[in-house]
Amino acid sequence: MSTPKRVAVIGVGTMGSQTMWRLAARGAEVIGYDRYAPGHDRGAAGGETRIFRAAHLGEPGYIPLLRLADRLWDRLQRETGCPLRRRSGCLVMGEATAPSMRLLLSSSATHRLDHEVLDREDLARRYPQHRLPEGHTAVLDRMGAIIRPEASIQAAAGRAEQLGARLHRYTTVRDVAPAAGGGVDIVTDHGTDHVDAAVVTVGPWINTLLPDLPRTVDVRRLISSWHIPTRHDWFAGGAPAFVRSTPHDCYGLPSPDGISVKLGLSLARYLPVPDPERLDRTVRPEELDLFRELIAELMPDLNPDPIRLSVYMEGYTENGNPLVGHLPGEDDIVVMAGFSGSGFKLSPAMGEIAADFALDGVTEHPVDFLAPAAVGAV
Ligand SMILES: Cc1cc2nc3c(=O)[nH]c(=O)nc-3n(C[C@H](O)[C@H](O)[C@H](O)COP(=O)(O)OP(=O)(O)OC[C@H]3O[C@@H](n4cnc5c(N)ncnc54)[C@H](O)[C@@H]3O)c2cc1C
Numbered sequence: 360m361s362t363p364k365r366v367a368v369i370g371v372g373t374m375g376s377q378t379m380w381r382l383a384a385r386g387a388e389v390i391g392y393d394r395y396a397p398g399h400d401r402g403a404a405g406g407e408t409r410i411f412r413a414a415h416l417g418e419p420g421y422i423p424l425l426r427l428a429d430r431l432w433d434r435l436q437r438e439t440g441c442p443l444r445r446r447s448g449c450l451v452m453g454e455a456t457a458p459s460m461r462l463l464l465s466s467s468a469t470h471r472l473d474h475e476v477l478d479r480e481d482l483a484r485r486y487p488q489h490r491l492p493e494g495h496t497a498v499l500d501r502m503g504a505i506i507r508p509e510a511s512i513q514a515a516a517g518r519a520e521q522l523g524a525r526l527h528r529y530t531t532v533r534d535v536a537p538a539a540g541g542g543v544d545i546v547t548d549h550g551t552d553h554v555d556a557a558v559v560t561v562g563p564w565i566n567t568l569l570p571d572l573p574r575t576v577d578v579r580r581l582i583s584s585w586h587i588p589t590r591h592d593w594f595a596g597g598a599p600a601f602v603r604s605t606p607h608d609c610y611g612l613p614s615p616d617g618i619s620v621k622l623g624l625s626l627a628r629y630l631p632v633p634d635p636e637r638l639d640r641t642v643r644p645e646e647l648d649l650f651r652e653l654i655a656e657l658m659p660d661l662n663p664d665p666i667r668l669s670v671y672m673e674g675y676t677e678n679g680n681p682l683v684g685h686l687p688g689e690d691d692i693v694v695m696a697g698f699s700g701s702g703f704k705l706s707p708a709m710g711e712i713a714a715d716f717a718l719d720g721v722t723e724h725p726v727d728f729l730a731p732a733a734v735g736a737v
Pocket residue numbers: 369370371372373374375392393394395396401402403404406408409410411530531532533560561562563564568581582583623671672673695696697698699700701702703704705
């Protein structure tokens with residue numbers, strides 16, 4: 360029997376916890392490192408809920424990855440017995456003639472995604488908590504679901520540990536360097552570990568650990584705002600998650616406790632984060648103006664005064680596609696970064712793909728379009 364490959368996973372958040380699970384399930388000797396502990400809320404995860412939807416960014420390249428993720432979400436749930444996703448459906452609303460809505464409709468039809476188109480009257484009858492302006496349409500993505508981020512990260516990391524992985528909590532990795540005789544050296548304040556391969560999944564800290572990435576990852580500050588409904592039946596009709604493009608680019612999720620609705624805004628509203636260790640977690644009153652506007656216009660049955668506000672970080676790339684694959688020129692270092700506000704749903708698929716790259720050097724899954732090499736480079 361050959362010796363199992365020794366693989367380090369640096370950053371055990373969204374992508375790292377799933378990578379540890381998939382590597383451990385395939386018999387690798389896995390060592391995880393996190394500057395905090397799985398399930399914390401200081402990076403890109405946290406805030407109780409994330410949207411899963413089958414049609415992602417309107418980009419058909421994601422559909423096979425979403426199907427893989429869908430299967431693996433079910434598997435993680437089965438293996439751990441933890442309720443990680445609720446099939447709530449996801450309502451996508453926007454101008455009927457907008458290119459993004461047309462693309463969503465055509466790719467949903469072409470790929471036979473389970474969906475339903477609702478006009479203003481349908482929406483008013485079935486989901487009266489939402490207002491649809493004239494000329495707008497709604498698509499109900501029936502594969503849509505609400506994922507619990509903290510529970511998912513803890514479930515995946517915990518399952519990996521059950522399968523034999525080791526996890527160094529509160530251990531910051533200072534350097535990841537190719538070793539002279541092959542493999543990779545992982546440097547922490549406690550010393551240097553030598554491994555056969557490393558997967559770097561440090562999320563918003565990517566520019567601190569790997570400052571010379573071939574593509575820019577712009578780290579931004581995101582606000583989540585929780586609001587109590589003023590009508591008793593707000594959660595009726597299965598309470599789907601929702602995404603809107605116009606007149607306000609925003610999204611929302613009913614909270615799992617049935618008390619409030621979490622709202623978030625689009626990228627254009629997020630401030631840059633120069634240093635992820637010094638994230639400004641204070642929300643100023645003027646930062647709430649847009650939330651008030653969109654509530655007044657689109658969801659007047661929510662109380663505009665938030666009951667809770669939280670601040671997170673996420674890395675954005677120029678074209679919205681993450682970096683997934685080997686670092687150019689480094690056969691033993693895999694990177695996954697820059698998920699641009701929509702990576703959570705994909706995370707188990709990303710874990711499986713990272714395990715392929717780390718153990719076999721290649722993957723059969725169609726991720727060439729996410730290769731870390733600079734766009735346009737050969
Ligand atoms: C407010 C908000 C809402 C979102 N909504 C959705 C949604 O509805 N649907 C969806 O699919 N996606 C959504 N996303 C995007 C999704 O959450 C992210 O794409 C995903 O969490 C990114 O995961 P990550 O592993 O890259 O980062 P993280 O989950 O932040 O993990 C990075 C980990 O690395 C650790 N780390 C960092 N540096 C080091 C180091 N040097 N040594 C050791 N450990 C280190 C950190 O402690 C952290 O645990 C949202 C993001 C935000 C912020």
